[in-house]
Structure formats: C-alpha cells, structure tokens
Amino acid sequence: RSSDFCVWSSPRSRGATPPWLSATWPRTTGRWKYASLLSSSSFPRSGGRPGLTAVCVFQRALNSYFEPPGQESAAESRPQTAAAGPESCVDLTNEETTDSVSSKASTSEGIQQEDGSVFSFITWNVDGLDLNNLQERARGVCSYLTLYNPDVIFLQEVIPPYCSYLKKRASSYEIITGHEEGYFTAIMLKKSRVKFKSQEIIPFPNTKMMRNLLCVYASVSGNELCLMTSHLESTRGHAKERMNQFKTVLKKMQEAPESATVIFAGDTNLRDHEVTKCGGLPSNILDVWEFLGKPKHCQYTWDTQMNCNLGIAPACKLRFDRIFFRTAAESGHIVPQSLELLGLEKLDCGRFPSDHWGLLCNLDVIL
Structure with a gap:
C-alpha cells in the first residue's frame, strides 16, 4: 500500500548536522525532523520524556534562526538551505501589527456573521517547523481565519514566533497554548463569543516528540464546552505510542463533565486500522467525518499528490486530521452540520500554507 511509504526519510547529510538544528530543517531537505528531534544522546531524558535541556536547546535553535540578519550568532546557526540572504531570515513578529483577522472579520468581508445559532471551528496543523516561506504561509493561514471568522x-x-504573530494579527482571540517552547499546540477562542473558563494540560509520559493533550473548558451561547487538541506521535514507526496517546484522548473525553459538549480536533496521525486496534470509538463518541456520511471531498487532509510542499514520492493520501465529538448528556444542543477543507490554493511563493489541509467544521446550536 502507498501508505507504507509514508515514513520520513533520512537526511542527506545527517552526520554533518547537529540534532537540534536538524529539527528546523525544511521538510523538503530533511523529513526526519520528528524522529531526530530527540534522537541524540546529548538530549537527556527522564522516563522517556524530553529533558529540559533538550527543550532549551531546541528553543535556542529556533531563536537563533529568527534573530534579525546581521547578527553573527544567527548567521552561524542557520541551515545552509535557508541562508541565501537577509530575506531568508523570517521574523514573523516584525510584520504589520494591525489586527487583520479581527478587523476584517467584523465587516462584511467575513463570511460568517455573529449568529447565535451557528458555531464553527477550524483545526489545522500549520507546519511551523518548516521554515521555508514561513512568513507568507502564516499570512495565508491568517487569511483563512479572516475569511471564515471561526x-x-x-x-x-x-512555534513561538508563529504564536507571537497570531497574537498581533488576531487580538480578538484568546490564545491558550500547550507549551511555550519548541513546537506545540494552541486553541484560540473568539472573545466576543466564547467564554474561557479554565485549561488543563495532560502529559503523554512516553512521548519522544514533546506531545501532550491540551484541554480548554469554555462556554458558547450558554452551552458548556470541553475543547481538546493534540498532535499525536508521528510516523508509522511510533504507532504503539500514538495508539496509547489516542486511548488517553478517548478516556479524557469520557471523563469530561456530562453537561459539556466535548470536541477533540487535531492532527492524530492515525491510520484506520490503528483505531480498530484500540477497540474503535466508545458508543458516546463519534468521528464527525463519519457522522456526516464520509464525504469524499474532505476525506484526505494529508495528500501529497495534491500538496507539493513535501515533495514526497510515491503519493500518500491519509486522514491524519480528525474531529471527535461527544454530545452533552442532557440533549444534543450542538450538532455537526458540515466539513470543508481549507488551504487548497497555492500562495504566490508556489507553496501551500501547510503540508496539511485545514478543516472547517460548522455546527448548529439549538437555542
């Protein structure tokens, strides 16, 4: 099967590249980023978890890359593939400070107006570890946030610069992150609509890739919400850990207050047979894509035949990005209605906003 070939290949010159720097390699030249992130013996671990030194070293690598050009330390730290000139140093935080997501969404340019009977969200792996064209790709992601106003x-x-960029461009959203260093997940809540209550981070004790489960408790139109996201362990070789993490997600969804609607949306890296090996979904949890009739137009969120960002051959089509849903016990006050893929148009740089397509989910709120 073609999916058997969807494994990160080794870099061309691994021995010449420090492990911490390899994590920032563009995927088109070094697709082993996840596997190599914590592969070096210089990265101390405790109980299988990345040590603080590992995280700090990785953070310094990112910081050095995003330093303004002209600083000697930054020039020495950058990969050769990204050091063609000053323009290659991406500093997202120095871009325009106008809150474009908020200002445009509040006008007629935003597709979705404030409507208490409709609830929408977007889930997207924005591929922040690929530093190629990162500024333009981040702008591309923000254009979709502006357009759909979820x-x-x-x-x-x-990654931290990406998060800082979002804080400037989308100040009408409250941003809750699963970490502050390295690379991480985030949940953004529209302040005018969604009321934040609390947050919780569930660690994955055996992760080799700095993964965890981010939970945010909130409410919308009087309905309690438990919102979850994660980036489950990557690559086919880490299926066992990924399935353990998936079981943790399902357990946490079932433990959420019965009065809450529970939504998990994220990059699961799951294959269908792995879900089956885990015993399938509990009776009270549904896969939104399956619930909506398995629409073909939004089945594959990681499609290297259509998406050329990675340059992978042979082509792979997989449904890595998934949405799981548990209704509130009292009644189904929030009901999924539709799914759409986002990010299907190439940017001026000739690449897509991410190697993943985004997912837009619209739901009805029964008032």
Missing part, C-alpha cells in the same frame, strides 16, 4: 481555532505545530 469561533474556535485548533492549531498544531506552532
């Missing part, structure tokens, strides 16, 4: 946004593979 109530909640679930993001994966966010």
